[in-house]
Every structure is written in C-alpha cells, then in structure tokens.
Amino acid sequence: MKSITRRSFLGRSGTGIAVASVIPAVGAPLAQQESAAETSSSRSSVQLRVNGQDHRLDVEDRWTLAEVLRDHLDLTGTRLGCDRGECGACTVLLDGKNVYACSYLAVWAEGQEIITVEGLADGDQLDPLQQAFITHDGPQCGFCTSGQLMSARALLNDNPDPTEMEARQAMAGNVCRCSNYNRYLESILAAAKEGSRG
Numbered sequence: 561m562k563s564i565t566r567r568s569f570l571g572r573s574g575t576g577i578a579v580a581s582v583i584p585a586v587g588a589p590l591a592q593q594e595s596a597a598e599t600s601s602s603r604s605s606v607q608l609r610v611n612g613q614d615h616r617l618d619v620e621d622r623w624t625l626a627e628v629l630r631d632h633l634d635l636t637g638t639r640l641g642c643d644r645g646e647c648g649a650c651t652v653l654l655d656g657k658n659v660y661a662c663s664y665l666a667v668w669a670e671g672q673e674i675i676t677v678e679g680l681a682d683g684d685q686l687d688p689l690q691q692a693f694i695t696h697d698g699p700q701c702g703f704c705t706s707g708q709l710m711s712a713r714a715l716l717n718d719n720p721d722p723t724e725m726e727a728r729q730a731m732a733g734n735v736c737r738c739s740n741y742n743r744y745l746e747s748i749l750a751a752a753k754e755g756s757r758g
C-alpha cells in the first residue's frame with residue numbers, strides 16, 4: 561500500500577475540485593490526457609478486516625472507507641449524509657474508536673479492526689445499545705441511527721458508566737435532523753446502566 565498522509569489526501573481533495581474544472585479538452589495532447597487518467601486512478605491492494613471477516617480489495621487510493629463499505633462490500637448500514645465530515649451518519653469503529661468513514665481513506669484502514677453497524681449484534685443477540693434504542697424510541701426516521709449506535713458503542717467501550725454530560729459530549733459529533741437527542745441519550749444511559757458488553 562502506498563503511504564498517503566491525511567494532509568496529502570486533503571490536498572488532493574482540494575485540487576480535485578480545481579482539476580474538475582480543467583478536464584483536458586477534446587484535442588488536448590494524448591500524453592496529457594493519459595497522464596491525467598493515470599493520476600486519477602492510482603490503485604492499491606488492501607486487506608480490510610470488517611466485522612471479523614478479511615477482504616482483499618483492489619481500491620483506488622482516493623476512495624473513502626464509506627465508499628468501499630457501501631459500494632464494494634454492500635454494507636449499506638453505514639449511511640452517507642453530508643459526505644464531508646459534519647453529520648456523523650457514516651460513523652464506524654476503527655480499533656474501537658468512532659471515525660467518520662466519509663473522511664477516512666480505505667487504504668488507511670488496513671490493519672485495523674473495522675466494525676460497522678452490521679457487526680454490532682452477535683447473531684440474533686442485539687447489542688445492548690440496539691435493544692435500548694428500540695426500548696427507548698431512539699430512532700425516528702432512522703437515518704442517523706447507525707452512526708449514533710457506533711458513537712455510543714465507542715463511548716461505552718471507553719467509559720462503561722458515563723455521566724449524562726459525558727454522554728452528551730461523546731455524542732456531539734452525531735447530528736439528528738429529527739432532533740431526537742434526548743431519546744438517544746436516555747437509551748445510551750439505560751444501556752450503560754444495564755451493563756454494556758464493552
């Protein structure tokens with residue numbers, strides 16, 4: 561896998577906008593067009609461990625983890641809301657920590673344990689947070705729910721018995737357009753009280 565820093569990724573994203581407006585015109589020198597195509601399709605072979613399963617994938621270096629999960633592994637429980645690191649709908653766990661999958665390159669995730677919402681339940685046994693979300697009417701439209709679950713799981717992994725304020729702070733990166741924050745909070749505190757699996 562090639563080494564891609566977050567700085568170079570962001571730099572590349574920024575130039576991507578500029579490049580889009582200067583796509584080589586018809587009639588541009590062939591070598592110039594080939595060079596542009598080569599730059600935009602740099603690829604790597606990566607091994608991703610997702611929900612306990614290993615996947616060997618050939619990915620474009622610019623693909624985000626969210627793209628790979630949704631479009632190449634059919635794990636569509638990871639939602640795309642803003643696709644720019646602002647809403648939290650795409651949250652997954654990387655080595656137990658919550659990360660915005662829309663703002664994290666797939667190639668960076670190699671060697672880390674990736675858990676998506678599809679990996680939370682243990683067979684038919686729901687994660688205590690999933691059960692608490694149901695019991696306490698957490699989801700309304702449900703669009704943000706998988707991201708809320710993953711951030712809540714990261715919180716309880718680190719802090720199995722959070723205070724209300726600690727839970728509110730931990731969930732600050734997950735926006736809910738239905739504004740059901742109090743029910744989500746109630747669910748998380750209830751799951752913590754009943755004893756999360758960590």
Ligand code: FES
Pocket residue numbers: 639640641642643644645646647648649650651660661662663
């Ligand atoms: S879709 Fe990733 S933060 Fe909004």
Ligand code: FES
Pocket residue numbers: 698699700701702703704705735736737738739740
């Ligand atoms: S439940 Fe609708 S966006 Fe959160």
